[in-house]
Amino acid sequence: MRAISAFVLTAAAILATALPASAAQIEAAVALAPQARLEARGVAVVVPTRVMCQNGATGSLWVQVTQNVRGDLAIGDKYTSSVPCTGDYHKVDVTVVSRTKAFRQGIAFTSASLNVYLPPDSSRIVENDREMMLVR
Template identity: 85%
Template sequence: MRAISAFVLTAAAILATALPASAAQVEAAVAVQPQARLEARGAAVVVPTQVMCQNGATGSLWVQVTQNVRGELAVGDKYTPSVPCTGELHKVDVTVVSRTKAFRQGVAFTSASLNAYLPPDSSGIAEDNREMRIVR
């Protein structure tokens, strides 16, 4: 019985050293601010966000806005391929253009996703989902 236990432990140790180490997590955070600004008679909204990603990483940001406008959805999204990654908070204003109908003043639901990558194989994702108020 002891020979089998020793064999199992030895095999497990060899297997553990043969497997690659898991990728480290990159620090990342995103926060959608509670108020957005209506632009171009509702064709777009400017969504202020705050982002933070680890110094030396590269970051990209995706923001989506959905609003119920008289029973129909106004929806738009915007991908920002590069945001500052210094380890500090940065304000990033994202202009989201509606793909359906015009946005209007009032409540909308907003989702934001920050992807951060640090070569050679470290990454991190941060998300924020919240209601925000669209104002003029």
């Protein structure tokens, strides 16, 4: 039994040293504002986000808004294929259009996902979820 344990530990140590150095953590963050602005009588909502990704990387952002409107769900999402990656925080306003029914003033649940790629082979996904107040 001890021989098997020693073998497993040795194999794990060899595997750990074989991992590429590029597996280092990429700097990235995404934050949703506590409030978003309704547009076009609730057909859309402008969601303020702050993104940060490491200089030299490329980033994309996905935002989804879901709200209970009188027992039915108003749902919309938006994919932004490119966000600035300079190592600093940048404000990115994402306009989400409802696919079902109009959004209304009040609380909605919002999710943001920032996908960052750093050549040659490193990537990271960071997320932020929160309740958000939709206002006119």
